[in-house]
Amino acid sequence: MIIAVNTQLLLPGRLDGIGWFTYETLKRITRNHPEHTFYFIFDRTPDIGLSFPSNVIFKVLSPPSRHPFLWFLRFEILLPFLLKKIKADIFLSPDGWMTLGTKIPCINVIHDLNFHHCPGDVPFWIRLYYNSLFPRYARKARRVATVSQYSKQDIAKTYRIDPGKIDVMHNGCNLAYSPQSEETCRKVREKYSDGNPFFLYVGALIPRKNIANMLRAFDRFKETDSTNTKLIIIGQKKWWTNQINEAYETMQFKDDVMFHGRKGVDELNILYAASTGLLLVSVFEGFGIPILEAFHSETAVITSNVSSMPEVAGDAALLVDPTSVGEIADAMTRLSTDVSLRNRLIEKGKVRRELFSWDQTANRLWDCIEMVKTEIQAGK
Numbered sequence: 442m443i444i445a446v447n448t449q450l451l452l453p454g455r456l457d458g459i460g461w462f463t464y465e466t467l468k469r470i471t472r473n474h475p476e477h478t479f480y481f482i483f484d485r486t487p488d489i490g491l492s493f494p495s496n497v498i499f500k501v502l503s504p505p506s507r508h509p510f511l512w513f514l515r516f517e518i519l520l521p522f523l524l525k526k527i528k529a530d531i532f533l534s535p536d537g538w539m540t541l542g543t544k545i546p547c548i549n550v551i552h553d554l555n556f557h558h559c560p561g562d563v564p565f566w567i568r569l570y571y572n573s574l575f576p577r578y579a580r581k582a583r584r585v586a587t588v589s590q591y592s593k594q595d596i597a598k599t600y601r602i603d604p605g606k607i608d609v610m611h612n613g614c615n616l617a618y619s620p621q622s623e624e625t626c627r628k629v630r631e632k633y634s635d636g637n638p639f640f641l642y643v644g645a646l647i648p649r650k651n652i653a654n655m656l657r658a659f660d661r662f663k664e665t666d667s668t669n670t671k672l673i674i675i676g677q678k679k680w681w682t683n684q685i686n687e688a689y690e691t692m693q694f695k696d697d698v699m700f701h702g703r704k705g706v707d708e709l710n711i712l713y714a715a716s717t718g719l720l721l722v723s724v725f726e727g728f729g730i731p732i733l734e735a736f737h738s739e740t741a742v743i744t745s746n747v748s749s750m751p752e753v754a755g756d757a758a759l760l761v762d763p764t765s766v767g768e769i770a771d772a773m774t775r776l777s778t779d780v781s782l783r784n785r786l787i788e789k790g791k792v793r794r795e796l797f798s799w800d801q802t803a804n805r806l807w808d809c810i811e812m813v814k815t816e817i818q819a820g821k
Contacts, residue, residue, distance in 0.1 A: 445529035445545075448481040449506065450536050451733060454487045457645075458730050459552055462588070462612060462802070463535040469803035470810075471497050480527050483712050484515060490728065499534075500527070509570035516540045531813055539578035549582040551575065551649040553592045553727020553749075554599055559649035562680060569809070576600045583813045586806060588612050588728045589749040608809045611753075612728045613799030618710045618737035626715035633712065639671040640773060641740075643709065643731045647680040650723045651763045653688035655696065658722075658769035663694040670717065670777055672698045675709065713738035715801070718776045718783070721750070722763045729753050733797055736790035741783045743772045753797075757789035 485505045506515040515612040521542035532547045556563045556571040577598045585607045718741035742758035744750045761768040
C-alpha cells in the first residue's frame with residue numbers, strides 16, 4: 442500500500458501532545474511495516490534530524506500553513522491533487538485536519554474537542570474553521586481514532602456519528618522519563634526553587650488548563666504552608682488572559698510562583714522527579730500526557746475528576762473538583778505534609794503506567810489502518 446500521512450505537526454524541538462503522538466506512532470509503524478510505502482506530507486522543509494526508515498518519502502506541500510485560510514488552501518485545494526499524484530491508497534491524519542476533496546479512504550485522529558467545549562481558548566477564525574470542518578471530517582473519515590474512551594463518547598455524541606466507527610488508542614509516554622537520585626533532585630531544587638520543595642505545572646497557560654484556580658489554590662495552600670513550598674510553571678504564556686492575569690496579580694504569595702517557559706524532556710524529567718507533586722487540574726483534557734510523565738518520573742499527582750483525567754490516573758492520583766479552589770488547596774496540603782500518602786501514590790503510579798505505552802498505541806493505530814485496508818480489498 443501507499444499510505445499518505447499528514448505530518449505538519451512533526452516539528453522536532455516543538456512537539457506537544459499531538460506532535461509526540463505523531464512521532465512515536467509513525468516511528469514504530471514505518472519500522473514495523475517495511476512492505477508499505479509512506480509519504481510524509483509536510484508544510485515546510487522537514488527537520489534534518491528526522492530519521493525514518495527507507496520506506497518513508499518526505500514531501501513538502503507549500504506554503505507553510507499556520508492560519509485557517511492557508512489550512513483551507515492546503516487541505517481542500519492542494520492536498521487532493523498531491524494524493525492523486527502519488528496514487529495514495531489511504532490518507533492518515535494524526536492531528537485532526539483532513540480533506541473533503543478526495544475519494545481516497547481517510548483515517549482521522551481527533552484527539553479531543555476542546556475547541557468545542559472551551560471556545561474561549563481558541564481565536565475566532567481558528568474556532569470557526571474547527572467547528573465548521575472537523576464535524577464534516579469526522580463524518581467523511583472511513584474511521585476515526587482518538588486517545589481516550591471519554592473522547593470517543595464525546596466525539597460520537599457531539600458529531601452524531603456511530604461509536605463503532607471510532608477506535609481508542611491511549612497515548613504512551615517517552616521512556617526517557619525515569620526516577621532520579623536524591624542528589625540530582627537536590628541540585629534541581631537548588632537551581633529552580635532556592636533549595637525549597639515545589640509543586641510543578643507542565644502545559645500551556647490557557648484557560649481550560651484552569652490556571653486561574655490553580656494560582657488561587659496555591660495562594661490558599663500557602664496560608665498554612667510551613668515548608669516554604671514554591672510553584673514552578675513550565676509552559677508558554679500562549680493565551681495569558683485577563684482572568685489568569687487578575688488571579689496572579691491579586692495573589693498574596695505570587696513571589697513564590699516561578700515561570701520557566703518550555704523545557705526539553707531531560708530537564709522536564711528531573712523537574713518532575715524533584716517535585717512534591719504534579720498539578721494538572723484542567724477543566725478539560727482529551728488525555729493528559731503529563732500524568733504519565735509524572736508516573737514514570739515517580740512523583741505524586743493531583744489532577745481533576747472530570748473528562749479523561751480519571752481514566753488516565755485511575756487510583757494513582759488525588760482527584761479534585763477543578764472548580765473548587767478549596768479542594769485543590771487541600772490536596773496540596775495533604776501531599777506536602779503526608780509523606781506516606783505521597784509514597785503510596787507513587788507506588789500506584791508505577792503500576793498504572795504499565796497500562797500505557799507507545800508500542801500499544803502504534804499497534805492499535807495500525808489495526809485501524811488494517812481495517813480500512815480490508816474494507817478497500819472487499820470493495821466497500
